[in-house]
Amino acid sequence: DLSLGASDYLWTFMNIYNFTAASPVFTFPNEEAGEYLVCLLVTNAAGCTDTECATVTVQDELVVYIPNTFTPTGDNINEYFKPSIKGESLILTYEFDIFNRWGDVIFSTKDPSEGWNGNVKGGGYYAQDGVYAWKLRLKTNNGQEPLEWEGHVTILR
DSSP: OOOSSEEEEEEEETTTEEEOSSSOOOOOGGGOOEEEEEEEEEEETTSOEEEEEEEEEEOOOOEEEOOSEEOOSSSSSSOOBOOEEEOGGGEEEEEEEEEOTTSOEEEEESOTTOOBOSEETTTTEEOOSEEEEEEEEEEETTSOOOEEEEEEEEEOO
């Protein structure tokens, strides 16, 4: 808002949401990346008006959450262990590995939608309850250095 002498304000976000504050705070729904239209109609004391519209670009953000326990018991609740990722569209490469206590890879995927259900090397048998190490490696399309996380997950049945 660069208007001078305005007494009334009408902000419109995405042709849906209206605010009459001089400087409103607005959070775009679902924090989804995209381009959104924002318009401002100002009126001065004499009734003169002016309108300005602009497109606001919301960029995706990478947020990674990795749980520390899962329960593959067949009840369809918490059956798989996998990272929860917001901003998946930023990922160029994805590698997720699970290791046994001797450091052997017992599960590996390059698909962010694939989780581990406790099987070992394709399902020949299932891992015992216990603690397993994991490593996640990501490369993003925003020019960052490759990202890497390591941790442990507990299987409870």
